[in-house]
Amino acid sequence: MTTRKEVRKTERFHQIPIFSNLAGKEVGEILRITKEQKYKPGDVVFSPNDPCDGFYIILDGRVDIRLSNDKGKTQTTIATLSHRSVFGEMSFLGKRPRSAWAVAVEDTRLNRVDGEAFQASLDRGDVSAYKVIHNFAILIAGRLRRVEDELLDVLQNIGPEKRKEKLAELQEFRHTLYRDWSF
Amino acid sequence: MLSDTSHYFRNAAKVMGIGQRVQRVLERPQRSIKVEITVELDNGDLGTYTGYRVQHNRARGPGKGGLRYHPTMDEDHAIALAGLMTWKTAIVDIPYGGAKGGIDCDPRSLSPREVERITRKFVGEIHEVIGPTVDIPAPDVNTNAQIMAWIMNEYSRFHGFSPAVVTGKPVDLHGSPGREEATGLGVTYCIEELLSRQKTTVAENTYAIQGFGNVGSWLAHHLHKRGGKVVAVSDIGGALYRKDGIPIDDLIEYFTEKRTLEGFPEAEAIPRDDVLYVDCDILIPAALGGVLTKENAKDVKAKIVVEAANAPTTPEADEIFHESGVIVVPDVLANAGGVIVSYFEWVQNIQQFRWELEEIRSKLQRYMRNAFTTVWDLAQRKNISLRTAAYVVAIGRVGKATVLSGL
Numbered sequence: 001m002t003t004r005k006e007v008r009k010t011e012r013f014h015q016i017p018i019f020s021n022l023a024g025k026e027v028g029e030i031l032r033i034t035k036e037q038k039y040k041p042g043d044v045v046f047s048p049n050d051p052c053d054g055f056y057i058i059l060d061g062r063v064d065i066r067l068s069n070d071k072g073k074t075q076t077t078i079a080t081l082s083h084r085s086v087f088g089e090m091s092f093l094g095k096r097p098r099s100a101w102a103v104a105v106e107d108t109r110l111n112r113v114d115g116e117a118f119q120a121s122l123d124r125g126d127v128s129a130y131k132v133i134h135n136f137a138i139l140i141a142g143r144l145r146r147v148e149d150e151l152l153d154v155l156q157n158i159g160p161e162k163r164k165e166k167l168a169e170l171q172e173f174r175h176t177l178y179r180d181w182s183f
Numbered sequence: 184m185l186s187d188t189s190h191y192f193r194n195a196a197k198v199m200g201i202g203q204r205v206q207r208v209l210e211r212p213q214r215s216i217k218v219e220i221t222v223e224l225d226n227g228d229l230g231t232y233t234g235y236r237v238q239h240n241r242a243r244g245p246g247k248g249g250l251r252y253h254p255t256m257d258e259d260h261a262i263a264l265a266g267l268m269t270w271k272t273a274i275v276d277i278p279y280g281g282a283k284g285g286i287d288c289d290p291r292s293l294s295p296r297e298v299e300r301i302t303r304k305f306v307g308e309i310h311e312v313i314g315p316t317v318d319i320p321a322p323d324v325n326t327n328a329q330i331m332a333w334i335m336n337e338y339s340r341f342h343g344f345s346p347a348v349v350t351g352k353p354v355d356l357h358g359s360p361g362r363e364e365a366t367g368l369g370v371t372y373c374i375e376e377l378l379s380r381q382k383t384t385v386a387e388n389t390y391a392i393q394g395f396g397n398v399g400s401w402l403a404h405h406l407h408k409r410g411g412k413v414v415a416v417s418d419i420g421g422a423l424y425r426k427d428g429i430p431i432d433d434l435i436e437y438f439t440e441k442r443t444l445e446g447f448p449e450a451e452a453i454p455r456d457d458v459l460y461v462d463c464d465i466l467i468p469a470a471l472g473g474v475l476t477k478e479n480a481k482d483v484k485a486k487i488v489v490e491a492a493n494a495p496t497t498p499e500a501d502e503i504f505h506e507s508g509v510i511v512v513p514d515v516l517a518n519a520g521g522v523i524v525s526y527f528e529w530v531q532n533i534q535q536f537r538w539e540l541e542e543i544r545s546k547l548q549r550y551m552r553n554a555f556t557t558v559w560d561l562a563q564r565k566n567i568s569l570r571t572a573a574y575v576v577a578i579g580r581v582g583k584a585t586v587l588s589g590l
Contacts, residue, residue: 169202174586176199181579183561 006031016057016084018135026128033117039104046088048072050098054115055088061108063087066101075101089136092118187494188267191513195574198567209581212262214238218308220286222300230297234305236284238318239265242584245316246282247272247522249323250330252298256285267493267515268522270577275519275554277526282318284309290325302330306337313338315347315533321525322351332356347532350525359528361543362521367401367469368544369520370491371409372551373512374465377487380559386410389428389463391485393417394470395444398491398518400435402469407431416444417458418470423450424461459483468495475500483509490514505568513570515577516558523550 010027013019019027036059039045045056045063056063062082066075078100081087091098092115121129189210196206220232235258238246248268261283269281286305290298306313313320322331331349335356338348346357354360361368375385390406392399395418403413412428420443423429429450437447445452459466459474460482468474469491475483477499488504489512490496496504496511504511527543538546554576562572 169204170586173201173205173582176201177579177582177586181199181561181575183557183576183579 016086018057018086018132018139020135022128022131026131029121029126029128030113030118030132033114033121034111035114037110037112039108039110041104041106043104043108045102045104045110046098047101048098052088052091052095052097052115054113054118055086055092056102057111057113058083058085058087059109059111061110062105063108063110064101064103064105066103067099068101072101080105086136086139089139093133093136186263187498188263188270190498191570191574192266192270192578195571195578198565198571199575199578201578205582208585209240209578210266212237212239212265213241214312215258215262216309216312217258218305220301220304220308222297222304224297225294230288230293230301232286232288232301234284234286234308235261236309236312236318236320237261237265237282238312239281239283240269240581241280241318242581242588243273243280244278245280245314246318247277247279247525248282248284248321250320250326250334251283251285251324252288252290252326252330253285253324254287254289256287261285269581270574271515271519271522273577273580274515274558274573275523275550276557276580277523277550279319279522279526282320283323284320285323285326295329298330299333302333303337306334310338310341313348314342315345315529319347319525319529320349321522327351328353328358331358347529350528352528357528357532359524359531359543360538360540361547362524362528363397364401364405365524365547366398366491366518366521367403368405369523369547369551370398370402370467370469370489370517371405372520372548373517373555374406374489375409376552376555376559377489377510377512384410388412388465389414390465390467391415391458391461391463392491393458393466393468393474393495394492395438396470399467399469400438402467402491403429403431404435414463415453415458415461417455418444420445420455422453422455422458423447424453424457425450465489468492471495473497475504477503480504481507486510488512490517493518501568501570511568511570513573516554516569516573519554520547520551523547 009031010024013027013031058081060083062080064077065079065081065087066077068075087102118129192210215237218234220234222230224230235256248265265281265283268283272279272281286301288301312318320334322328328351331352334349335346335352339345351362352358378384378388385406386409389412391414392403395416399416403416406413413431414426414428415422415424416429423444433449434447438444459479463485465487466483466485467489471492472494475496480500480503487510493514501511524543524547527546531537557576558569558572561575562569
């Protein structure tokens with residue numbers, strides 16, 4: 001028996017991209033393994049090397065994803081996510097500990113999808129879980145494409161092509177000195 | 184004048200077809216430092232000054248260039264002037280890069296003891312970035328042999344006996360004979376080289392010299408000694424003219440005593456700036472920058488202009504001279520005698536062996552002759568002005584040193 005409140009909740013969850021093509025019943029299956037958690041500004045959701053406990057969906061508020069290459073002395077925010085966004089899926093899918101910080105930047109409500117329960121659902125062959133995985137694939141493909149575009153930008157400025165051009169200028173200068181302007 | 188150097192540099196770079204990146208590599212200074220100098224003044228006040236030292240390019244050797252004490256001194260000045268030294272040392276092929284520096288103080292309002300304290304404090308701040316194999320300062324505007332002696336003494340406290348850390352020292356304290364006359368004599372050698380290519384001699388020509396300071400007076404002396412007729416000279420107070428040549432020995436004697444040209448009985452007084460327009464074969468501005476401009480370039484009657492001063496010709500005037508066939512021997516070549524003898528002083532300090540004046544003169548002549556020949560031949564071969572050719576030679580030498588040592 002589904003309550004009216006649960007129906008409203010299901011409708012809300014349909015607007016979240018990774019649940020967009022799930023049937024109402026399937027959304028219900030996922031919702032059963034989630035837990036709502038509240039955070040204050042500055043609260044850390046997880047830190048690098050924390051074990052993976054699932055993935056998160058933002059209901060309200062905003063969360064910074066931060067990376068660091070010097071043990072946290074300087075952190076760089078690579079994204080600020082707001083409601084309906086998902087994070088923490090990289091470590092879940094890759095079965096690795098967390099690689100980034102997730103920090104609430106304002107009062108934030110999150111739904112955590114429990115990693116073990118979701119894995120169990122996959123192991124049982126639940127269609128709902130596979131639909132979510134499929135949506136993750138789409139999400140990650142889009143993200144990869146953006147990164148490729150950015151990489152192309154970077155390579156065109158400092159990459160092999162540009163490097164060749166710069167070396168050509170230097171070569172040309174050397175030739176100029178010895179061929180055309182010797183004295 | 185600050186932008187003139189980079190104007191001529193870019194002109195030459197364009198003629199050579201050098202790309203933007205390489206131009207930037209050659210134009211940017213390698214190191215620039217700024218230090219605060221606080222000293223107690225004689226009246227008990229605290230004086231605070233800022234000192235600068237810029238090493239523009241050290242591809243060809245340690246930095247070389249003057250230290251000037253002037254209230255308008257700042258980093259931009261130092262950078263532009265350090266660049267000029269890079270090109271100048273390359274053109275005359277002495278193994279140095281370019282540097283420049285100074286302090287934004289006005290020595291005329293300071294006692295000698297205050298200047299000494301400021302100088303020593305400055306050396307205390309920069310002694311780690313100067314040195315006989317790193318960067319060798321020299322006298323410039325408002326600095327002299329005494330100040331160089333203090334620098335040598337203060338530097339030696341930190342690093343042991345090091346006369347080669349500065350040049351332009353007093354002859355009695357590891358200075359070189361011939362330093363005083365070096366720039367004027369270098370200009371004379373330069374003129375000799377030019378005239379020999381026109382199948383004539385110093386004695387067969389007439390000269391007008393603007394400025395009768397260290398450079399102008401030594402130049403007049405050496406031209407006169409070779410039979411040249413100096414028909415006009417000027418200083419800040421006025422000018423003198425005599426069609427059959429001013430008796431220079433008498434004039435120097437008179438000037439040494441009176442500190443002015445005014446009232447010299449053996450020549451006619453003329454308006455000060457007419458020195459630029461008198462009838463003569465060779466005009467030599469040996470005082471200030473920017474005296475030959477697009478307004479007065481047409482009034483110059485001389486067929487040859489030799490730049491003994493730094494940047495006396497504006498780029499517009501330079502263009503006018505080029506079009507009307509007036510030969511301009513550029514400052515970077517003509518007045519390099521000073522830095523060449525500075526180099527000799529450094530070599531003597533390193534060798535711990537003093538040369539005779541005659542040896543210094545003959546070596547100075549060799550360096551000026553080689554530099555002039557290189558620039559002249561290139562200008563002829565490529566049909567470019569002596570100035571452009573000089574900058575091409577500079578860029579060529581600095582460029583080769585840069586690519587050979589690996590960028």
